[in-house]
Each structure stands twice: as C-alpha cells, then as structure tokens.
Amino acid sequence: MAEDQPSPPVQASHTTKTNSVPAEEYDKKCIFCRVVNNEMGTELLHSDGDISCFKDIKPGAPHHYLVVPTKHIGNCKSLNKEHVPLVKQMVDVGKDVLQKNNVTDLTDVRFGFHWPPFCSVTHLHLHVLAPVSQMGFMSRLIYRLNSYWFVTADQLIELLSSKGETN
Numbered sequence: 001m002a003e004d005q006p007s008p009p010v011q012a013s014h015t016t017k018t019n020s021v022p023a024e025e026y027d028k029k030c031i032f033c034r035v036v037n038n039e040m041g042t043e044l045l046h047s048d049g050d051i052s053c054f055k056d057i058k059p060g061a062p063h064h065y066l067v068v069p070t071k072h073i074g075n076c077k078s079l080n081k082e083h084v085p086l087v088k089q090m091v092d093v094g095k096d097v098l099q100k101n102n103v104t105d106l107t108d109v110r111f112g113f114h115w116p117p118f119c120s121v122t123h124l125h126l127h128v129l130a131p132v133s134q135m136g137f138m139s140r141l142i143y144r145l146n147s148y149w150f151v152t153a154d155q156l157i158e159l160l161s162s163k164g165e166t167n
Contacts, residue, residue: 025071032123060139061129094128118149
C-alpha cells in the first residue's frame with residue numbers, strides 16, 4: 001500500500017528548504033547561488049526570500065559582510081532603474097546585520113560594489129565594511145572611494161535612478 005503513494009521525503013526536501021531558489025533563477029556554477037542555497041556550509045547571517053547575507057571569506061575590515069540577492073543577478077552593469085529598490089533593500093539588510101553585530105557607528109562604514117570588470121564573482125553583491133577606520137592599506141585600495149573599480153551604494157543608486165526604465 002505504501003508503495004502506491006508518492007515519495008513525500010523527496011518533495012519535502014525540495015519545498016521545505018528555506019532558501020531554495022527556482023531553477024531558472026539559480027546558476028549552479030555561481031558560488032553565491034550555492035551559498036544562498038546552503039550548499040557550501042557558509043553561515044547565513046540573514047536570509048529571506050529576496051536577500052541573503054554572509055561573512056566575506058577574505059575580510060577587508062573587522063566586519064566585512066556580503067549582501068546578495070537570492071535570485072541570480074549579474075553585476076552592477078546588468079541593473080536598471082527598476083533595481084533601485086533592490087539595491088536599497090540590500091543596504092538596509094547590511095545595516096541591520098552591522099547593528100546585530102554591535103556596530104553602532106554607521107558613519108564609519110562603507111557600502112559598495114566592485115565595478116565590472118573588477119568583479120571576482122558575477123553575482124551582484126554588496127560589500128559591507130566596518131569600521132572603515134580600521135581597514136588596512138590593501139583594503140583601503142581595493143574598496144577605495146571614487147575609483148574605477150568600486151562604487152558606493154549611493155553612487156549606484158544615483159546612476160540607476162538617472163537611467164531609463166530599462167536598458
């Protein structure tokens with residue numbers, strides 16, 4: 001009798017996985033897609049249907065987090081005006097994670113994105129760094145303001161807001 005019934009464990013493991021991303025929104029070759037789907041053993045500090053956050057494996061500051069969309073989205077250049085709310089939501093999650101980790105001075109933080117082709121992973125990710133005053137020489141260079149390779153979240157929002165509705 002039990003053999004006639006569908007196999008619930010297979011279905012349950014697919015549907016109850018808290019961070020499961022539909023196949024069309026998931027790139028199995030993308031390391032960040034794999035992190036968001038709990039395939040890498042990386043602790044998620046925040047995870048909801050839209051956004052996830054985890055520690056950077058090569059921290060540039062005492063607090064260095066990456067905030068990524070759950071759905072695979074390329075890099076900054078693949079965004080348009082419609083993505084402004086997503087970028088703002090990513091910043092809000094970054095602020096929340098900092099505050100949960102006792103970072104209260106939000107004037108000594110940096111929120112930003114590497115500008116293509118200077119991206120090591122082609123899944124949109126916001127770097128959240130704090131305190132900036134404790135970053136070393138190389139980190140200050142890599143996450144440098146007003147450079148060709150790094151844009152702040154505010155700069156990206158301004159750029160996207162000035163674009164047309166779609167690319």
